Amino acid sequence: MIYKVPHSSMQGFTMVNQPQHASGLDPEAQEVQWQRFLGFHKQLVDPKKSFQDFLDVFGFPCSQFQVKKVEEHLDGVEKLSYRVESHGIISFDMVWCGLLNRNATFDSVQLLWDTDSDPDLEARISHLAFSLKYPTLSQGFPSTPHEQRVKALDSSTYQEAEALFVTTALTSDQKDEVAQWERFLELNPALVNPKESFKDLLDTFELEAVKKHLDNLQELCQTSKQPKLKFGITSDPSPISQLAFSQQHPRLSRDREPPYQQRIEALDSSTTEEAEALFPHQPKSETLQSEIVAEGYHRTYLNAKDIVFPILKTLQDYAGAWLPATHVAPYTALYERLLLAILHVVADFFDAQSTMPTSDRMEEWISHSFPQASQDGDPLFWLSVQNKMKTLPMTSENAALHLKDALDRMKSSTRFLEPTNLRLLLAIDEASQLLYSSALLYKETFFRIFRRTLAKIPSKNGVFSILADTTSRVTNFNPPAHLDRSHRPGKIGRKLFAPIYQIPTFDINVSDPPTTWQQLQSAFRLLRYGSPFFGVYTDVGQHKQNPDGIVQDLIHFALEKLLGSTELPTAASSLTDPQAIALLGSTIQPQLYGASHLNAELISSHAAQCMYIDPSRQILTSEYPSQITFSSAANQYLASDEAMLIRCIEVLTFTRRQGHIGPGDIGELVSRIILVRAMQETMKKNQPVGPQKPEDCIMPFGYSVRLSDFLHTLTGLDPKETNLGSIDPANKTKLLDQGQLFWNHFVCIEHTPNSEDLFSHLHRGAAVHCKPNQFGFDQLFPIYLKPTHQNQLNKKHITLCGIQVQNQKQTESLQIDSHKWTPEFAKIDLQEENPYLVLYFSLRAVEKQVIPIPTNSKITAAKAKRRASLAFYSLDAFPFLPEDLKKTLMKLIDAHPSxxxxxxxxxxxxxxxxxxxxxxxxxxxxxxxxx
Structure with missing residues (x-):
């Protein structure tokens, strides 16, 4: 059985030089696209028929839609022509039409356009050619893989190509998709554009969700055939409007559950834009996200040995060491009635248990006290505590005695546990809320009231409590005597147990290293780095949401975490100092000195990692470790608006003037900003085609680009025509043709890397800022030399780009120090003697200049022939930097504490x-x- 998507019949031509205008189509708009089409396709056997076939596949009376689709396709062809026009002496249209006319095979096109080292480019070519050569098949099989498209393009006849799409040759998933398409057609016979509607559904929902939608629609159709007494005026219209809304506006329905009247208004809207305007305040799928997050909390707990056990050991030691004469009372305290209720309910639960193994008793406790995915409402334990509180007196003169009795009951009921100093651990999340004043007359904080309650508990009763929060304010409850306003002379200050921040969950979900080029760039792999939240969300979300939706939601969430707000700043001037540092921290990682107040804010509200708290709790250090989810979100945000980047640099300049950034760091920081901006511009110009498989989904501003494209952005020149110094022709060709870059952020390292380390940097999409006093280079980023037709990753293909930054132009020093800018001098052990790149930045130079780095007698000819190099003098040497950005960078370079x-x-x-x-x-x- 052949699966074919019906399309409108071919119309005849009434004019010699242009196709007939479809009914309802704007003749002027069609003429513009026809002339563009003719510019690339004059050499087709029948360009008019090809144009009309392509137009007809979108054939319903909506001129904007038809013209837009044709325009989008021709935009893609035009970009392709720019991309490959420098290869060979045969014109683009001759090669392109040769492929479409079956006069050239896809392999010959690869050879002529030199695409073997760029699978993304090859996929783009096959996608564009397949869409035009076989528009009906392209619409019917939107997820056709690259290899199958190539086979169709190389087929000698249309019938031979069509045979590739016989149902029996399809995978089980494709067969299922075909079956649902046929059901969709049967249930929607009057739709003007069923292909586009079905594609929108598949793009928005998983196939299982589409099947459920069609099941509900089929049931509705059967119900509608019943007598009017059972269906009609007395029928509830809500299911009808919900089904219609889901099908007419799938993305809107995925993101929200609007009331009946709002669905009707959306259905009555004349355009999608008009419908979307009805929903301005809910841009994402909050319900679906909540479901995914809730399910994620029930995933298997990982690495308890390194996370839970050390913390419990610390808490047990603290509990054993606590004495009222030397230590402040334990730092989570609850109202007396609440604490009494908890103790009694715990005792009631364990007293009621029958004799069974300890592990079984604790499993029952977890089910009783923790929220469960299968359970509606609060856990039974919570409800029991609430009910117990109702039976306790509001006040009592014998509160201490009641508390002791409850503690004795709790301790007795838990005697089956192994001997330990810790029996009951009370924890308060978001503990900073305790610092707000209560409604009492003297406006005491809840914290002081709570602490007084726990102070009544004898120290040997096995009760301890902790505060959990991201703000460092919880570390300052017990300031030094000279800073404590309540301290009285003659009284001995009491101690506070050290805060616990060493919770090693970072990278806990990281899978095995990638083995192929596709795995390297897979968003689902990269989301596993860093915070476990992103990896767990990805695992759960794959069963509930389409891949693009998962990535978009997580990138948006990461940006909200960086900015510390769900309301994203719309104007650069509204970007706060911590927000600016967070965006830069996740991309260029500036090192801040003595800025504990800023570090505290970054940790509490802007996704920074707490790395150190000194015993006096007066020094706090934060960091943004290598986490590509955050760096992709920050890059996407900064690349979208130059004013935002300028604002971030202004904040960095102010931070330098405060003395929080060392003078030796400034030039290197500016060079990192320049390099990251160059990567942003290169990525914008070389966006890959959409993924064919879920596992091929990529991160925004987190995918590979060619080294030659990066150098073109950096210099504004064709790298193949540019003098790159002493490198010989063979090594230059290898470096430029095979060199691939995959990084979007910098991380500071404390060692000299080797090939293994550079390979790991590649895996994380990271460039590095070298250790202090590193020989040779200030910055490095990995270059992967990807051989033709080889997708397997191999460490021997790793090489590097080393960057040296100087604040003054020193032409003589350039040649004198030339031998220092080699992997050998830098003590970087590369597994293979691959060609590499060196960039030299002299940012304070007045005269704009871009030149190769000369060699000297200390670098051998064998080493020199592997090195490509460029020296950049002045910020004006970078053509992609706008004037306002260069002025802002120069202010940063000139900044000093003042x-x-x-x-x-x-x-x-x-x-x-x-x-x-x-x-x-x-x-x-x-x-x-x-x-």
């Missing part, structure tokens, strides 16, 4: 105050000085 510079935007009288208040620091006004 009180007066902190008042850069202050009024004149404030600046005058600073000058007068700092005698001798600033030059006297109107005093002439020799230069």
């Amino acid at each position: 009180i007066l510079l902190l008042h850069d935007k202050s009024p004149a009288h404030t600046k005058d105050f600073v000058k007068k208040g700092s005698p001798l620091v600033f030059s006297a006004p109107n005093k002439k000085r020799k230069k």
Whole structure:
């Protein structure tokens, strides 16, 4: 059986030089696209018929839709022509039409356009050619893989190509898709464009969800055939509107559950845009996301040995060491009635249990006290505590005695546990809420009330409590005596147990290293790095949501975490200092010194990792480790608006003026900004085609680009025609033709890397800022030399780009130090002697110049022939940097700690105050000085 999507019959031509205008189609709009089509397809056997066939496959009376589809296709062909026009001497249209006319095989096109090292480009070519050569098959089989498209293009006849799509040759998933398409046609016989509607459903929902939709639609159709007494005026219209809304606006229905009247308004809208305007405040699928997150909490707990057991051991030690004379009372405390209720309910539960193994008793406790996916409402334990509180008196003169009795009951009921100092662990999440004042007359904080309650518990009763929060304010409940306003002379200060922040969940979901080029770029693999949330969400979401939806939701969520807000700033001026540092932290990783207040804010609200809290709790250090989910979100956000990046750099400049960034870091920071911006621009110009399989889904601004395209962005020149220094022709060809880059953020390292390390950097999509005093280079990023037709990853294909940054132009030093910019001098052990690249930045230079790095007598000819190099003088040497951005970067380069510079935007009288208040620091006004 052949699966064919019906299309409108071919119409005749009434004019010699152009196709007939379809009914309802704007003649002028069609003429524009026809002329564009003719520009690329004059050499087709019958260009008019090809154009009309392609137009007809979208044939319903909506001129905007038809023209848009043709325009999108021709845009793709035009971009392709720019991409391959430099290869060979045969014109693009001759090769292109040769493929479409069956005069050239796909292999010959690969050879002529030199595409063997670029699978994404080959997929783009086959997609565009297949769509035009076989428009009906293309619409009927939108998920046709690249290999099958190539076979169809190389077929000698249409029948031979069509035979490739016989149902019996399809996979089980494809057969299922075909079956649902046929059901869809049967249930929607009057739709003007069933192909597009079905494709929208498949793009939005998993196939199982589409099947369920069709089941409900089929049931509705059967019900509608019943007598009017059973269906009609008395029928509930809600299911009808819900089904219609889901099919007419699948993306809107996925993202929300609107009421009946709002669904009707959306269905009555004349355009999709008009319907979308009815839903301005809910841009994403909150319900679906909540379901995925809830299910994720029931996944298997990983690495308990390194996460849970050390923390429990620490808490047990703390509980054993606590003495009221030396330590502040344990730091989570609850109202007396609530605490009494908890203790009694715990005792009631374990007293009621029959004799059974300890593990079984604890399993029952977990089921009783923790939320369960299969359970509606709160856990039974929570309800029991609420009910018990109702039976306890509001106040009691014997509160301490009641508390002791409850503790004795709890301890007795849990005697089956192994001997331990810890019997009951109370934990409060979001504990910073305890710092808000209560409604009492003296406005005491809840924290002080709670602490007084726990202070009544004898120290040997096995009760301990913890506060869990992301804000460092919870580490400062017990400040040093000289900072404590409540401290009284003569009283001994009491200690506070050290905060616990060492929770090693980072990278816990990381799978085995990638083995193929496709696996390397797979979003589902990359989402496993860093926070376990993203990996768990991906695992659960694959059964509930389409791959693109998962990636989009998680990237949006990552951006919200970085910005600390669900309301994304719309103007650069509204971007706060911590938000700006968070965006830069996840992309270029600036190192902040002595900025504990800022680090605290980054940890509590902007997804930074807490790395150190000193014993006095006065020093706090944060970091943004290598996590491509956050860096992809930040890159996408910054690449969309130059003003946002400028605002981030301004904040960095202000931070430098405060002395929180060292002077030696500035040039290197600027070079990282330049390199990341170049990657953003290169990615925007070389976006890959859509994935054919879920596992091929990629991250936004987290995919590979060719080294030659990156160099073209960096210099504005064709790399093949550019003098790259001492590298010989064979190595230059290998480096430019095979070199692939896969990184979108920098991470600071503390060692000298080798091939193994560079391979690991490639896996994470990371470039590196070298350790202090690293020989040779300040920055490095891996280059992978991808051989033709080889998708298996191999460490021997790793090489590098090393970057050296100087603040002054030093032409003589350039040649004198040339031998230092080699892997050998830098002590970087590469497995193979591959060609590599060196970039030299002299950012303060006045004269714009881009030149190769000369060699000297200390670098051998054998080493020199492997090195490609370029030296950039001045920010003006980078053509992709706009003027405003260059001016902002120069202010950062010139920044240094200065009180007066902190008042850069202050009024004149404030600046005058600073000058007068700092005698001798600033030059006297109107005093002439020799230069």
